[in-house]
Amino acid sequence: MGGALRTQLLLGLLCLIAAPLALARAIPDPQQRPAPGNERPQVPIAAAGYSTAVNYQLQCAGCHQGSGQGSPANDTPRMRGFVGNFLKVAGGREFLVRVPGISQSALNNAQLADMLNWLLTRDGMAGDSLPQQVQPYTAEEVRAIRSVSILNLPDTRAGLIKAMQAQGIVIEDGMPR
């Protein structure tokens, strides 16, 4: 083995030993500290006492969007100007509590009742889709309905949409059909 080759080999070996030390990176970084001012653990949203509009931002707006237009590409229907129609068909009132975004959210029952009542107003998300008479949700009602899970979400929803169509309601939820 020539001297030049040996030097080359030794140099290569040295680089090989150094490479993992230089490239190694743990994710998450064990040395990472919380940002200054964020050391205290956050209060869970159910106990934070935020307004309903803030709760909407934190739990709903990511997918349903700030104005409630939804994201049809991701199976998130439009609520704006449409969500009130569910109160016009049998089973719709329960459906609105049992949809995953509501029933599985981190909000408590009273916050969810407030959220639904906030959405279902004529100058709010529901707009003109709201029926004439709307009975507000209560925390107790949400508790009772929420504990029963929806087993077949797409079919349940399709059934409610069909019932709306039978009433002559134009379906403008942004979903492809």
Next chain:
Amino acid sequence: MKLLDLLFERSSRRVADTTSRRKLLSRLGSLMVVGAALPLLLPIDRTSKALAAEAPKAGDPGDPNSCDYWRYCSIDGFLCSCCGGTVTACPPGAEVSQITWIGTCRNPGDGKDYIISYNDCCGKHSCAQCACTRNDSEEPLYRPFNNNDVNWCLGAKSHVYNCTVAVIRGVAV
């Protein structure tokens, strides 16, 4: 069959005659050693790792290129500010995903909780700079709408993840 036999015998004999095993081993060995170390030796532009820290501003303390910056209290991914974008803007050529997840972070400047939206930038390959994982206001995966392990690029045209921005949407009160 006999023809194949003859062909392989002749070709292997020729290889054995004309090459040296030791030389092959040493060449291969040095090639492997140098090859593995090559990424370190190559003259790659590493200036992106040495981004100068921005001077803290009044009411918005911290360095936006650091995982410790207050707005990144629940970020999981690469910081767009290290990837050619800013805290609130995607790098050129990347598309922001409209659907996202939203949490809160406390601003040490005024002690208030701010609503932060962690939009993913999509359509370019992984930026791989400033990898951060902090989960202050994250919820478990059974609440996917509040989870930062989800690839939120599923709301964009391309589902390829590039980096994440942190947009302030308001004060949480």
